[in-house]
Amino acid sequence: MKPDGGSLIGFGSSGPGGVAFKAFDPVRDQPIEPSFLSAVGDDVERAVKLAAEAAPAWAKLSGAERNRFLRAIADKLEGKVNDLVERAMLETGLPEARCRGEVARTAGQLRLYGETAERGDWLDARIETALPDRKPLPKPDHRSMLRAIGPVVVFGSSNFPFAYSVAGGDTASAFAAGCPVIVKAHPAHPGTSELVGRLILHAVRECGLPEGTFSLLFDAGFDVGQALVRHPLVKAVGFTGSVRGGRALTDLAAARPEPIPVYAEMGSINPVFILPGALAERGAAIVDGLHASATLNVGQFCTNPGLIVLQRSPEAEKFVQALSAKLAATPPGAMLTPGIRKNFVAHTAERAHQAGVKVLVQAPAAPACSAAPVWFETDELDFLGNRALSTEIFGPSSLVVWCRDQDGMLQVARELEGSLTATVHAGAAEAAGTGPLVDVLAAKAGRLILNGYPTGLEVSHAIVHAGPYPATSDGGRSTSVGTRALNRWTRLVCYQNFADDLLPPELKNANPLGLQRLVNGQWSRQPLG
């Protein structure tokens, strides 16, 4: 299974195409064959039109049918895991174990969201039965639930070639919710994208689903993405990437005659607060844990711990020395793309010159597309006075902030922008006193971690991958990971005074799908009496 370089539009392929581009091997520092053709306006139009035509049929697919489709995609990913991993390793420089693990995770995610769709409880079905004799006015019968919103556009991310890309979390949750999907492939791994896209199309055919269920568009630049977000038939957008990219899309979507939601997962510094007791009890373990979390896959995670907040003390200084030594001994690794590496070099160079900032660790210049850890330290007051120090640097760079005391740590917490995560390490006797810090952090992040590390994200019913702006564009009202992700691709619809045979199965008296429903204020799986 090899990519051939064309966009996939419904069951066809793209027209003559625009600018050609190639993927790049960051390990060998060279381009990879074949060329990929950027899509053009006509391709966008065709993909969106097909999706819009497929949308009504998609909205009426049963949860069981959607689950069958998602399982078929998962099976196909696993069936072709060798081809997929080979190409992804070439295009991303990520190691084999990581790529294999990510395919497994992506398949698991597809199956979990499929099961959720089939079970159907997520639809929030609600029924209020009629009271024809109520005074002064009769009460009509009302039944409501979430329904699919229509065609969804997904932007693949650079750093997860599977789990947040073509068949990743946004695509899987949109399919599970009943929406056709158009993916704008990330240009850093077009071959991986095409291979996954073809597997999705096999599943579409195998499950007898309409053309327009899925399309995949390539683009070396931004035109295709912008045209998709502007298209009147597109109803929602999923994005994982930088604040700059995400904000450009949310601004475009907000300016449409009919604004649409953009669920963008963007920048996050993921602060880690380490209290003195934690250092005293298990400083060495935290050195190891934090080092692993901050350097895994060259620090290229949205949950990378980018800010380490400490109270100054001899123990804390020893802790930072040990961590620094370990960081300095970390071999460089290939970053995902030359562009990401270029930004890493530029942003770390810029940070080194900020007032009050000292370089803590900086390895000698790494070859080609590689990077090694570059860490900084600064004081509470310098940090609080300089917004530029709150910005995420994507890659293996973090900033240690030295505080004078616990109040200083609280002050730093209060001034933080939104993050995906916030972590507190506390000693056994300290934990009970972390309430005020945790309360502040609960207003700053979507996931609070006690005595753990932010990287390594569970895909589950309870997980939240979101946070106040700029972590996510909607301020953390929804999550891009976990089964609540389905809710993003829906709107509410209520049926008033409908006869039972005219209602969708989810709302019928007999409750044929066995859903949990809120019936006259009581949650129940029973049929209506």
Next chain:
Amino acid sequence: MKPDGGSLIGFGSSGPGGVAFKAFDPVRDQPIEPSFLSAVGDDVERAVKLAAEAAPAWAKLSGAERNRFLRAIADKLEGKVNDLVERAMLETGLPEARCRGEVARTAGQLRLYGETAERGDWLDARIETALPDRKPLPKPDHRSMLRAIGPVVVFGSSNFPFAYSVAGGDTASAFAAGCPVIVKAHPAHPGTSELVGRLILHAVRECGLPEGTFSLLFDAGFDVGQALVRHPLVKAVGFTGSVRGGRALTDLAAARPEPIPVYAEMGSINPVFILPGALAERGAAIVDGLHASATLNVGQFCTNPGLIVLQRSPEAEKFVQALSAKLAATPPGAMLTPGIRKNFVAHTAERAHQAGVKVLVQAPAAPACSAAPVWFETDELDFLGNRALSTEIFGPSSLVVWCRDQDGMLQVARELEGSLTATVHAGAAEAAGTGPLVDVLAAKAGRLILNGYPTGLEVSHAIVHAGPYPATSDGGRSTSVGTRALNRWTRLVCYQNFADDLLPPELKNANPLGLQRLVNGQWSRQPLG
């Protein structure tokens, strides 16, 4: 209890203030004492700062405490119903029965949302317990739920002086969700607003809640509203009004450095499709029902049926003649404000000159602030070619669209913009065949009504008051009426690896609040084993 004309800022009042304005009695066509002082920048700053200071305490209030507060407000509204109704009638021209009914509805809404807060199931609490022995990696404990978003700004509407104003649905749902509220009073009923605001403040003190729980700001113009929406400490906005006003606020909020959600309930034409069988079976009843729905309170409802779609036939023409006769005999009524009446006159005059549009009913010019029904008719083709005919005219005006056949009705449905409601009247033998029309309308409106009328909105668990843009600014993903309205004022927060005593009560093992929670994929009210 009489208004005295000043903004209410926390437990204090406004400073010297800006431009003075008075309410206007649309029945007697004269201003009403006293003068109200517009708030100024300092007042906005003080109100927002107090709200932000109160927000952390508010987010931690138990559902029971919030319920107690909402019940206290409801009791106080009912206790002062005579004073409130007297002032509201003066300021709005609405009849006494409507005003009394609206106070009762507002109190009921406060109590329903309070009960919902206390019961707590709406929080979507979820728990995944740890699997320390899982391979290849242990699974940590994750617990998540909705949490209050912070200070909320509510814009009172012109047409519901109680139910969508100072203590209306947005305020009640934001309090129930755990957020402090700042209301920008609608300048059409400032006295009613002040009286209700004072009752809320009595309840704040009685319940021992912090200053900053509630403020009420007056403004004759737009400065205060804009300053509130721009303020960095404000986290969400509720609005009920025109598309123009709502869009201006969503654009402002989207352009902030940190964008925030604006839940705006805006324009809606509420199409009514009447099939031939319905006319044959109960044409006379539909004449009465539709007339009542379209003329109640001078048509000043967001659910006013503004578009009547019919297949041309002798029966349908007879039906429209009967309806027209009834409309022509409808006495004029006072509109809410001179501005609303001016717009009604201008927009109906404009519509009368649109190509292919004929005046069906137009009473002689009504005196002062009054208006009588002005209805139009047009053909399918003229309607489809002219977007201006899809715009809501606020007041007693509707447009009859004549279609050649059922396909024509379907075509009209397909071209509609978003609405709060869409109605189908079908005969007994026709109902089974309405599937295709209902499917199209399900993509166009948040509430589908079979053989009923759009006005008269239940406040319940199952109701949806929302729709695709421009009916609501968020495209119908949330509702402004019903208990789901609480969800708008929240974000998701997840706790990873927290000891039981550090978790909020909603997520503790013992389940002390008896919530329904999703525990390892199963919904349950049980404590954890």
